[in-house]
Amino acid sequence: xxxTLKIEGLRVEVxxxxxxxxxxxxxxxxxxxxxxxxxxxxxxxxxHALTGHPGYRVLxxxxxxxxVELLTMSPTDRAREGLMxxxxxxxxxxxxxxxxLLEAAGADPTxxxxxxxxxxxxIELPPELLDRFVNVDLSGGERKRAEMVQxxxxxPKFALLDEIDSGLDVDALDAVAQRLVAATTEWNCGVxxxxxxxxxxxxxxxxxxxxxxxxxxVATGGPELxxxxxxxxxxTFRDASN
Amino acid sequence: xTTFADSASTFIANRPDAATRRLAWxxxxxxxxxxxxxxxxxxxxxxxxxxxxxxxxxAPSDPPDSDFAAQLCQRAGLVVRVxxxxxxxxxxxxxxxxxxxxxxxxxxxxxxxxxxxEGDTFALLNxxxxxxxxxxxxxxxxxxxxxxVVLNESTAGASFPRTQIVVGRGxxxxxVEYFEGGRDALVVPVSEYRLDDNASLQLITxxxxxxxxxxxxxxxxxxxxxxxxxxxxVGLGAHYDRARNDAEMLGAGAANELRTTFLGSGNQVHxxxxxxxxxxxxxTSTLLSKGAVADHSRSVYTGLIExxxxxxxxxxxxxxxxxxxxxxxxxxxxPNLDIRENDVxxxxxxxxxxxxxxxxxxLESRGVSRHDAQRLLIQGFFYxxxxxxxxELAELxxxxxxSVLSSVAEVIS
Numbered sequence: 085x086x087x088t089l090k091i092e093g094l095r096v097e098v099x100x101x102x103x104x105x106x107x108x109x110x111x112x113x114x115x116x117x118x119x120x121x122x123x124x125x126x127x128x129x130x131x132h133a134l135t136g137h138p139g140y141r142v143l144x145x146x147x148x149x150x151x152v153e154l155l156t157m158s159p160t161d162r163a164r165e166g167l168m169x170x171x172x173x174x175x176x177x178x179x180x181x182x183x184x185l186l187e188a189a190g191a192d193p194t195x196x197x198x199x200x201x202x203x204x205x206x207i208e209l210p211p212e213l214l215d216r217f218v219n220v221d222l223s224g225g226e227r228k229r230a231e232m233v234q235x236x237x238x239x240p241k242f243a244l245l246d247e248i249d250s251g252l253d254v255d256a257l258d259a260v261a262q263r264l265v266a267a268t269t270e271w272n273c274g275v276x277x278x279x280x281x282x283x284x285x286x287x288x289x290x291x292x293x294x295x296x297x298x299x300x301x302v303a304t305g306g307p308e309l310x311x312x313x314x315x316x317x318x319x320t321f322r323d324a325s326n
Numbered sequence: 327x328t329t330f331a332d333s334a335s336t337f338i339a340n341r342p343d344a345a346t347r348r349l350a351w352x353x354x355x356x357x358x359x360x361x362x363x364x365x366x367x368x369x370x371x372x373x374x375x376x377x378x379x380x381x382x383x384x385a386p387s388d389p390p391d392s393d394f395a396a397q398l399c400q401r402a403g404l405v406v407r408v409x410x411x412x413x414x415x416x417x418x419x420x421x422x423x424x425x426x427x428x429x430x431x432x433x434x435x436x437x438x439x440x441x442x443x444e445g446d447t448f449a450l451l452n453x454x455x456x457x458x459x460x461x462x463x464x465x466x467x468x469x470x471x472x473x474x475v476v477l478n479e480s481t482a483g484a485s486f487p488r489t490q491i492v493v494g495r496g497x498x499x500x501x502v503e504y505f506e507g508g509r510d511a512l513v514v515p516v517s518e519y520r521l522d523d524n525a526s527l528q529l530i531t532x533x534x535x536x537x538x539x540x541x542x543x544x545x546x547x548x549x550x551x552x553x554x555x556x557x558x559x560v561g562l563g564a565h566y567d568r569a570r571n572d573a574e575m576l577g578a579g580a581a582n583e584l585r586t587t588f589l590g591s592g593n594q595v596h597x598x599x600x601x602x603x604x605x606x607x608x609x610t611s612t613l614l615s616k617g618a619v620a621d622h623s624r625s626v627y628t629g630l631i632e633x634x635x636x637x638x639x640x641x642x643x644x645x646x647x648x649x650x651x652x653x654x655x656x657x658x659x660x661p662n663l664d665i666r667e668n669d670v671x672x673x674x675x676x677x678x679x680x681x682x683x684x685x686x687x688x689l690e691s692r693g694v695s696r697h698d699a700q701r702l703l704i705q706g707f708f709y710x711x712x713x714x715x716x717x718e719l720a721e722l723x724x725x726x727x728x729s730v731l732s733s734v735a736e737v738i739s
Contacts, residue, residue, distance in 0.1 A: 135691045138683050163693035175688040179706025185689060188698040217706070234692060 087113040087150050087166065087241045089274060094145035095299075096126075096133040102143065103129040105299035113241055113274040116265070116288050120280055120310065121296030122318040127278045128172070130296075131246040135169040136162055149241060164190070166241030170231045170248055177218035182230065185218055186237050196237065203236035204229075207263050225256035232263045242274040243267065249284040261287030282314050295321045328378030330484065334455055337382045341457070346431040350440050350453035357447055369597055369626045369658065371566055375540060380484035380512045382455055386412035387481045392506055394534070394726055395477055401718050402502070403472025406460060411485040413460040422468030422497070429458040434490050434520040434548055443516070446570075448542040452516040456488040462501065466494035466522070473500040473719060478515065480508040480535070489517040491527065493553075498526035500716050505532070508539035508564070517545040521553035523577060528556045528716060532723065535563035537592060543569045551577030551606070558715055560723065561588040561596055562730050570599040575609035575637075586615040587711040589727075590623030590655065591734050600629040602644075604637040604670075615646040616711050618704055619655035620734045628660040631674070635666040644674040649681060649707055651700075651738045701728075701735035 089111050096104040103126045111117045121127050133140045134147055136159035147154045154162045177185070183200065187193045204211045209229040219227050228248055235243055243264065249257055261284060267273035277288055285293075285307075293309040294301045295318070302321050303309065313321075338347040359377060360367040386409035391399070399405045406425055407415040416425035431453060433442040443449035464470055478487050485508075493499055503517065513535060521527055527547075535541050541564035547555045561567045573582035588596040596619075602611035617625045631642045648657035659676040681703050689699035705728060712724045 136687070137691075138687055158696065159687055159690035160693055160695050160699075163691055169691055171688070175685050177685055177689070177703070177706055179709030180689075180702045184702060185692060185694065188689070188695070188702060189693040217709075238693065 086272070087274065089242050089276070090146070090148045091134075092146045094130070094133065094147065095143040096129055097141045097143055098129055098139060103299055104133065106145070107296070107300055109294055109301055111242075111274055111276060111292070114268050114272040115292070116268060116275045116277065116290040117292045117294060118285055118288070118290040118310070119276065119278045119294045119296055120313055122280065125296040126299040127280070127296055128246055131169055131244050131278055134162070134167060134244060135159055163240070167244065168235060168238060168240035168242070169244045169246060170228075170235060172247045172250055174219045174227045174231055176220045178220055180218050181216075182214055182218055182233065186234065189238060191237050199237050200233055203233040206236070207232045207259055209233060224251045225253055228252055228256060228260050232260055235267065236263070239271045240273065242276060245275065245277040245279075247278055247280070249279055249281050257284060258287055264288060282310050285310050297321050330378050330380050330382065333382040333384075337384055337455060340384065342429045343431050346438065346440060347454045350450045353440065353444060354447055354450045354454060360447055366599065366628070369595060369624065370568065371595060375566075377512070381482070382484050383410045386410045386414055389479050389481050389507055391477070391479070395479070395504065395506060397722055398475055398502065398504060398719075399477065401473065401722065402475035403470065404474045406462065406474065406476045408460055408476060408478045408487050410480055410483070411487045412457045420470065422465045423470055423474065423499070424463040424465070426461055427458040428461045428490070434492065434518040435546070443544075446544065448514050449516050449544050452486040452488055452514050455484070456486040456516070459488040459490045461490045461492070463492045464494055464497045464499045466497055468494070468497045470497070470499040473502055473716065475502045475504060478503065478505045480505070480511050480513045480539070482509060482511050484512040484514070487513070487515040489515070491517070491519045493519070493521045493525035493527045495522040496524045497522075500528040500530075502530045502532065502719065504534070505541070505563070506534045508535040508541070510538050511536070512540045515543045517543070519545070519547040519555060521547065521549045521555055523551045524553060525550070526554045529558070530715060530719065530723070531557070531559045533561045533563055533567060533569075537563060537565060537594065539564045541567045545569070545571045547573040547582060549573065549575050549577060549580035549582060552579040553577060554581045556583045557585070558711070559584070559586045560727065561586070561598075562727065564594065566595050566597070568597040568599075570601075572601040572603065573611060574603045574605065575611065576605050578606045578608050580606060580609045582611045584611070584613045585711050585714055586617075586627075587708060588617040588625060589730060589734060590617070590619040590625055591621045591737065592623060593621070594623040596623070596625040598625070598627045602631050602642055604631070604633040604640040604642060607636065607638040607640070609637060610641040611643070613644045614711070616648075616708060617657065618649035618651055618707065618734075619657050620651035620738050622652070622654045624656040626658045626660070628662070629674070630662045630664060631672060632664045633667050633670055633672070637667050638669040640667065640670040642670070642672050646676040647707075648676075648678040649704065650679060651681065651704070651734065697735050700738060701732050704731050704735060
């Protein structure tokens with residue numbers, strides 16, 4: 085079944101300042117879209133607002149999966165509707181193991197261990213790291229791989245990647261990207277990748293690129309848009325938003 | 327006269343060593359109960375304590391064991407049963423371990439109990455009113471393989487368990503002091519531990535009394551050369567839970583590790599006092615206290631590290647972390663140092679704060695419910711405390727604590 089993630093006229097305030105000023109975007113499951121934009125354009129705000137981060141206040145707009153409004157839901161229920169954020173810097177949770185996190189997130193405990201091992205193997209995360217506390221004593225690359233284990237177990241309808249390429253070495257980046265591409269066919273996962281580097285996109289090969297500036301999507305196009313951005317920078321698009 | 331004074335008077339008249347008991351009672355009467363103007367009792371809800379209505383039992387009752395107590399006993403090599411302060415069973419014979427009841431009113435410190443505890447009102451009541459001391463002796467050189475469980479059960483009224491553990495030279499043993507029951511009761515335990523040279527005692531004090539109980543406990547460890555006292559104290563129960571835990575490092579190289587864990591809910595008060603007293607050189611004390619308070623509960627942790635002149639190269643560390651689970655809960659942390667020697671290492675750290683909102687959001691953003699996220703974070707906070715328990719008991723205590731944590735996480739959701 086094809087699902088649709090629809091963001092309409094989203095306005096979000098952070099610390100009293102309006103950062104998203106009417107953002108709209110639609111994508112379907114199985115697709116890979118990228119959001120690119122300069123620092124301060126509101127990319128991370130989008131990721132956090134969608135998942136109900138406590139520091140972000142939605143002023144107006146709508147975010148739906150298959151017509152079901154997410155913005156009125158708790159972060160838990162949004163996740164259960166199929167939205168998962170893969171963080172740039174996943175939090176350390178001392179004293180809590182990934183197994184317990186995933187079991188509490190709804191994974192079947194009888195098969196969970198085997199699934200975690202399988203996912204760790206696929207993403208080349210040493211299996212003994214699964215027994216560490218969530219993200220504790222893991223390198224930046226290992227954390228992203230550990231996030232992929234969670235993704236593979238939880239199988240969200242839409243994965244939202246918040247600049248996961250920053251601080252990641254090329255091997256880890258490729259492994260993460262390959263896992264995400266596989267997810268788009270395995271369970272028809274939709275991937276929305278937020279980035280300001282092109283490197284991740286070479287592996288992910290998005291079908292649509294959205295350029296953000298000043299809290300809005302100012303341009304949407306095919307993969308060629310990433311090439312234009314790489315060549316000309318964001319300046320031309322910045323002008324377009326004014 | 328009150329129920330308490332009447333029953334105490336009858337009790338004393340019918341026990342051996344009535345003279346010592348009367349002496350302790352007279353010191354108690356002269357000083358009376360402490361009040362909250364006394365700094366060390368500042369946080370105790372003493373206004374709610376109606377000592378007069380507690381009856382001192384003349385004989386133990388016969389309460390059934392809880393499921394937890396039964397499971398604990400299954401893991402023990404020796405079970406000593408104490409009901410309302412009376413030792414009712416000294417358990418099976420274990421080689422190298424001797425259990426008996428002593429009514430001599432002597433402290434393991436080598437002086438009388440009256441002298442030892444003359445400044446401590448509640449401990450004096452124990453001196454006057456404990457049916458006797460349950461004394462567990464481990465012979466020199468004996469390594470007791472399975473844990474010894476001292477099952478303290480209290481029914482109504484006032485009870486005064488007294489435990490003395492003597493670990494001979496080079497011997498080692500694990501002892502669990504477990505407390506349950508105590509509905510509308512006053513429970514005042516006094517425990518002493520004497521560790522001879524190179525002896526090792528791993529001690530778990532698990533307090534699971536009824537939420538209406540008053541629990542005022544005092545423990546003291548006396549450590550000879552190279553002795554090791556590893557203590558884990560877990561306080562979940564009681565309306566007012568007070569524990570003063572002292573360790574005296576009397577021989578060179580003695581080491582005390584103390585981990586106190588508490589969880590408060592409702593109107594509970596957890597009031598922990600510690601004193602690590604370093605007398606001999608090269609002694610160490612490592613103290614870690616972690617507690618969480620929910621609802622209207624509160625906690626106090628006051629720790630004193632005292633280092634005598636001559637206790638060179640002492641290493642003493644104190645850490646106290648508190649989790650506030652409700653805006654109406656409160657935690658105080660008061661570390662104190664009293665150092666009379668220059669050549670020492672000393673450190674203390676403390677923190678008080680709520681659950682991390684962003685960690686909680688991270689868990690929730692994976693589809694974990696608010697309740698489970700809080701439960702996981704609280705469990706995570708306590709993990710290092712419970713993981714230090716001996717392996718044969720860790721799972722049992724962990725799952726019991728987890729069930730209490732879960733109910734607290736439910737309330738604060």
